[in-house]
Amino acid sequence: MSLSALRRGDLAGARVLQINEDLTEFPDEIFGLADTLEMLDLAGNRLTSLPADFGRLHRLRTFFGSGNRFAVLPPALGNCPSLSQIGCRNAGITQVPGESLPPGLRWLTLTDNAIATLPDALGERRNLQKLLLSGNRLSALPGSLQAADNLELLRISANAFTTWPGCVTSLPRLAWLAMAGNPFNPPPPPRATHRLISWSGLTSEAVLGQGASGIVHRMTWQDEQRAVAVKLFKGRMTSDGAAMDEMAAMLAIGQHPNLTSPLGAVSEHPDGVEGLVMPLLPDGWRPLAGPPSFETCSRDVYDPGMQLDRATALRLVRGIAEATQHLHAKGLIHGDLYAHNILWDGARGAAVLSDLGAAGFYPRGADAAALQRIETRAWGILAEEVAGRCPEGFQALQSLAERCQHPRPQARPLMGDVCAELARL
Template sequence: MQDLQILQDGGYRGAGLKSFKLSCTLSAFPEQILELGDTLEELDLSGTGLSSLPPNFGAELSHLKVATFSNCKFEILPKELASCPALEVVSFRANSMREVLEDSLPPTLLSLDLTDNQITSLPSRIGHCTQLEKLLLPGNQLQTLPSELSRCTKLSVLRLNSNRLATLPDWLLSLPSLAFLSFSSNPCASPATNGIKPPFGLANIPWSDLQVQDNQERDPSHPITQGLWNQSPDYAEDIAIQLFRGTFTETGTPADELAARLAAGAHESLMTILGQIYNHPDENAESPSSAYHGGIVTQLIPTYYAPLGLNHEVSSPQQQVEAADQGNTPLTAACAISMLTGLAGAAAHLHNRGIHHGNLTARNILASREDEHALLGGFTAATIYGRGHPQAEQLEKTEVLAFGQLIDDVLELITREEGDAMSYQGLESLSGRCASAEVAERPTFEEVEEVLQDMMGWRGMMRIPTIPGSSS
């Protein structure tokens, strides 16, 4: 982080800075930042309270690629952004922003984050941002999406949580690259209107029966506390405790995540929920800062389970290194197919219950190579859309693309031992089907699971099964 006084004194002039960050309160945009334009690529003025940009912002900062102004006071997305010829990543979280002007979006955008504002509509010119890959809009007041967004055929990540969308347009679910979608806390995804009933058969566990021990910190969504469940004076079970607090994030609300976890039910490749917590000390807290939504007790995952691999949404180099360190252990083909079979079954199970996971990536999977088994977690982006939803098939096949990308991640981990060539080729063929640009041509998760089960059976016979739609 840089210093304002040094900036004003010209101390950074000619220093060749590529990134610049201030967090102190500013009454106006510091003109001296424009003097760094020959090299500046990343600018972060989050928390400074700014509400406007100078008219020559784009002309002077011609190399700027990343602009972050979160927790400021912009009521309108500044049109000066559009004049930045290289701008790719824009973030204006929590600005109380009401409007996005037609001429404010640079066509070079790859990522746009407008989480936690008061935006009621998006401009039609968003369709000119044809390279857009990530669009984050949770916590706004959108009732519709502009049809021009259909031109953004590279859009992969779309977060629409906590808006006012009564329906999802069919063209949205036909976008060829859309793999990570979440839309909880919208009328089109309300459990009350989609027939989702409270979970049945779970234990109600008083907080007084739980003994907190330490923090596993292995779940990418929330820290999970390890503890004991004292079921009787003579018996205590090792368990994990997850409490849901806070408000919405770029993926959803803790309350939505809790609802999805409970509605998911039981599957061998999902983490088992043993019960719901009641009588927690924060249950009736008057302070809104606690924002406690509930808690669950789950099975304690053995420590030899680790994240399977990289996450497509991990963007910073440091995060990529950390993820790779945790999840780059090689897999045999047999192990990979076994894990993927269980995960496809878990995804089919979720969609049969009307649940869209929303973040089906290797980073949200805990895997045991010794057991050839994997567990799907990371429900922060999950959406309950309900059984019988008219767009259920399109929603499922959107997520099938994410599974195809998961297969690609797993293929990079396979050791390619002698005799594995056909297994590898079979997985490549299945990945290709999952990634079809025509969403309707993709298989369902039940079909994916069947293909993987067949691969487990034919692996020793050294032949490739007939896969509909493939050339093998």
Template sequence: MQTLATLLAGGYRGAGLTKLKLGERLADGQLPQAILDDLGDTLEHLDLSGTGLASLPADFGARLPRLRIAFFSSCAFESFPAAALAGCGQLEMVAFRSNGMASLPAEAFEEEDGAGGSRPTPLAKRLRWLILTDNRLATLPASISRCGCLEKCMLSGNRLEALPDAMAACQSLTLLRLSANRMDRLPGWLLTAMPRLAFLSFAGNPCSSAAPSATTTRPSTASASALPHIDWKQIEVHHVLGEGASGIISKGVVRSSSGLSGESTPVSGMSTPALQSATTTTVAEDAVAIKIFRGALTSDGTPFDEMAANIAAGHHVNLVRVHGQIRFAEEEEGGEEDEILEEAEKTKEEIQDAFKGGIVMELIPPHYRVLGQPPSFASCTRDRFDDRDDSSPLSVDAALSILAGVASAAEHLHGRGIAHGDLYAHNILVTGHDKSSKDDKMDTHAILSDFGAATLYGTAGLLDPLLEKIEVLAFAHLVADVLGLIGDTATDETTTTVGSRLQDLHRQCEVAEVAARPTFATVVGRLTDIQSEWSSRPRTCA
């Protein structure tokens, strides 16, 4: 991070700076002129989040011709600065989270062409990633349809009642966040005419369901049960494991609780007894993970919707097992929503004061590793695998077990009217795939985690199959990623056949016509067949 004082003193002049991040408040809310004068020829990444910036000069785009990424979150823009940004011909990512923004002018994306018509602005031609989370937008302009490269659009926490029909022209749209708005229905084109849409969340809208229907749930071989309430006084917090946008996860125990018994039932043909034990905690006072949700909006939605999805998901061997929901006494419920735990460890009392509500989950053993890494600015909507914790290639057994487990978990969720919304490799925990024996199918286990973008949509609507098939496209991306991780671990004819079968499955899951994609039940069946063929292959003696 650079400093405002150094910038104003000309300390960065001629330094060839490509990225500038300032954290200090701007007293007048104006853009420092030194950014344009001293950095205009080189600056590609500008982050002024939290500075109180309220406006941009009209020549902003012309003075920063190389700018590709701009963050203005937690600033004071009441309206999208269309005049300043429309001319940014290289800008691919722009963020205005938490600005109190109430309007997005059509001129941001469309301009007159001089012949009585209109054309896309330079911004619209290149924009891939638009973040407008947590504002006061009630409408979007139809001109957003000019953003033909738009892949990721974050709109959670606004006041939107509908999307413009013209937005159907954004055919590159892959990830869309609509949670915590005021939409009483989803437009039909969003579910049928967006061939690349794979990651959708709309929890916290009138059109989403408060809970999956108990009477219309499709049959599932995975068990489900009502979650017990666990009194906060029974919980002993040991230390913090990690902190995310929606809350904090700590290691601890639940004293004298009978709510931690029971077993996850594996899906027939998709798991083994060894995998059952990997996700089952049966003894009270065993170590558990305790997630306490803060009352703050995330880019994906609200912690309250995330908690509801965790509770509604039920038990499945390829999901993180949730033992119970935390019950606070009325006088114990959390304090101010904007209190954030910034230190590495907090006492039980500090956690209690800062948060509202929580769940008790199984503690994932430390030998589990994430399958991939989240998207970068460059990859936008696709995971990365260049800096995995375990860089060894996947065996065919491991690849099939991972895909089968995740597909089974997704089938279970959609059977309960739940869309995960973020079915990515970086949300999948795996273990056992680095074993030397490629024939030990009991070693590899996958867990689909993170319900931050999940939506409870129920199972009674006519469009429910389409919601499932949108997520099938996300699974197609996962199949492609896993195929890439198999690498050249084997080249025999049987392995080549398995690869071909997985490539066929990938093609079926990614077809542009949403309704033509298979359901997760069909995907599970096809993976079971592939596993059976692989298991019955002729073995050669060592």
């Protein structure tokens, strides 16, 4: 898509519009799509504001403005009656006026800005499900957020919190929490306690995958004469937090059969890149599901034809429960316990929990059990999704999943109790 095509009228009736042409002013021609436009992506331009009548885009549901130069999150966004998702990463934002938050706000991403305070209006947006604030200057959350009863995912990593905002543990639907890289976090274990694997002893073969925090390579570890997976970190801020906090968490987890436990840390990389060496999973292993879509917001997307027998389902969720309990015993919250972060064999239910990008150590002053019960809810959602893919039904697992999602967090079991009940099943 291009601005010239828009001006020629070639995009009449478009529902989605993306323009990345170093814009410094908002093109008025976009208003010609007011009766159809649902997603507007103006990321990567040089805009400093949006027009006051931006609300004319009355069907707009999603706005992306990352990489622009908004010192202030544009107040005009709040005038859009249908707008539910806003993404403005790394846009130079220092202020978030209450009026910039549309009434139907469901998903707000303000990662990697310079925001020090948030308005009380944030907690008044009752549809709010996902709030991503990593990489800012926040030292407190607005008190109104205690009323955010639908909030399920919260990212506050790499901010300036000196004390733990304990109000978040009482949120009835919170399941995915990232909190690393704040002053309230304890220091990670010293690097010297971990095995160092020289880069010169690793031979690259292929790229296995790439994410926001790094690139995973298939390599040969010459000293051991074995194929391994090596993750090289980009060192950038992600929506989950800082890449180095992910590395610290992974080096602390130790060994567990249901975790992608590292064998050691890369040393002596010629460019000073940090990395981890991990066991290579068997060919054919794949994610259990795809990540949430714009429509599902906080729920993963499964293959609609996926079916599991009870034995496979039980083995799968039990392995992930045991991995989660292991992390909790190490003083860690995974923060992103989702099916799309579970790799499995696609047949018998063998599985590992991966991607510790949102993981964090228990903060000083936090109630460890309360934090663990947030993750109990995440496991409960996973178990419910898995049980729902058993054609013959799995009422015992379904019942456990429901108890793990109890709206009163204190009523949820800890993961040790969950594992004990799964063993009885």
